[in-house]
Amino acid sequence: MARLVVLGGGVSGHTAATFAAKWLGSSHEVVVVTPNSKWNWIPSNIWVGVGQMTKEEVTFPLAPVYAKAGINYKQAKAVSINPEGDASTDKPFVTIEYTEAGREGQIATVEYDYLINATGPKLNFAATPGLGDANGLGKFTVSVCTADHAEHAFEELTKVIAKMKAGERQKILIGTGHGMCTCQGAAFEYIFNVEHEIKKAGVRNMADIKWISNESFLGDFGMGGLHMKVGGYAVSSKLFAESLFAERNVDWLIGAHVHKVEAGKAHYELLDGSMGVEEFDFSMLIPPFAGVGLKAYNKAGEDITATLFAPNGFMKVDANYAAGAYENWKASDWPKTYQTPSYKNIFAAGIAFAPPHLISKPMSSPNGTPINPTPPRTGMPAGIIGKAVAHSVCDLITKGVNAHLHEASMAAMGAACVASAGKGLFDGTAAAMTVYPVVPDFEKYPGTGRDTDYTFGEIGLAGHWIKHILHHLFIYKAKLNPGWTLIPE
Amino acid sequence: MKEEEVNFAKNERFQLTMIPGTVAKSMRTCVVWQFIRFLVINIKMLVVVSKSH
């Protein structure tokens, strides 16, 4: 009997573990180590952040689902990996620290034959003084990255709406809290949902709403922008995004690295090297992402973290990390199998893998501060990669170590993104976008790097309906309800 | 002033982009048209999903 250990029960890890358990059946064991007791459909946190959904609607307990799937669930966080075992055993293992109520802080080891690291991002609030500290979110801004953060964001939003109703003009600042952030899409959704709610509350004329981000142009989204088919034209996402901002009277500040946050003030440096301060009454700034900080040790107990992980804490996989300058970047630099080069029984899935380089053109200010979005890590690639990696591991277990590995390169994969711009069955809208492929391939598509037949976007109620349906569909699938395997990632 | 022209005056940067007019905006919430778009977008997304697996 082989044992697969999956670290992280988020979008990617949950997909990998549930498919592996189904494909392997009871003849092998699947273990999930994840610190959270509940699964969270993160994209709907946006609606929690504007009071249109409750925390309970976007989360559900993991234990009954894993019991149903025959998965051994450990509510704990992984601390380190010993891929060669240690002085007392040759068997590889992970060291975990329980977070389960009643067992908090207990340390244990879990041996594995195969390991999938799907630990997602560490929300690195500490990277910007005032945005937060090593323990998490600070007191000056809000976040929508977790369901708890989103609930808190709504409480704060309610206070500023009340002030507007009382005749006090309010300044709202939403965007990215550091020059190296990703996830502009989430902030983009949140700013338009906030705008929609303020309008619904009848106080739009009392709010100055501003976007701040590290993108060098609006609509970069960490993908170097995209060209989409609209009305027969191939249009840059810059025009698409600027149009939406102008239509909703939302001003923007781009190419900005927020380097310090104080009460009501965000200090920033721009790409031209100038410094400035943006004042706010309410601010949601996304933190930069890093790896969760797992350590690795060899048999002798020496620290080999740098062998398994890149300096940003993400796990090194089969990517080309030596591509060098922007001019040399190729679609083929991106990983295909997500197997770590140093240990063939370890894979990384979802946000946990280290990308070879940025997608957007690297930029820095004359002071040498890098200000550019890091590659977007959306749910669809996270799910597809999780499934492909699970497939590879199952084949390695059932067909032997020479089994063919499944591939899921982000340069051959699309992403369907539906960015909500206001919730409401008949007055809601969303920007429905698909991008194919996520990482542009200029050898295959020399013009825009992408297939413009399948890279498109439009705003409307249809997008909102799709977003709403996806919410229910993905929670249904994650709960492993009947027919769950038929719902695509 | 026409609806789409109101915001052009609010910010110099807004003048350099395009702002939808009443017809374009009403189509976004026109249930019949949006139902058709719903079907079209879903089909396109399914094609992208199938190309990605």
Ligand SMILES: Cc1cc2nc3c(=O)[nH]c(=O)nc-3n(C[C@H](O)[C@H](O)[C@H](O)COP(=O)(O)OP(=O)(O)OC[C@H]3O[C@@H](n4cnc5c(N)ncnc54)[C@H](O)[C@@H]3O)c2cc1C
């Ligand atoms: C507000 C917001 C909105 C978003 N909206 C969209 C959207 O509309 N569409 C879209 O496609 N994507 C969206 N995304 C991105 C999407 O949520 C991510 O792509 C996806 O969650 C990544 O999956 P993952 O499994 O890699 O990471 P996660 O889903 O974050 O899962 C990581 C898991 O690992 C666990 N973990 C952490 N540390 C450890 C440890 N030491 N040991 C074990 N487990 C650990 C975590 O608790 C978590 O359960 C959004 C993200 C945010 C923040």
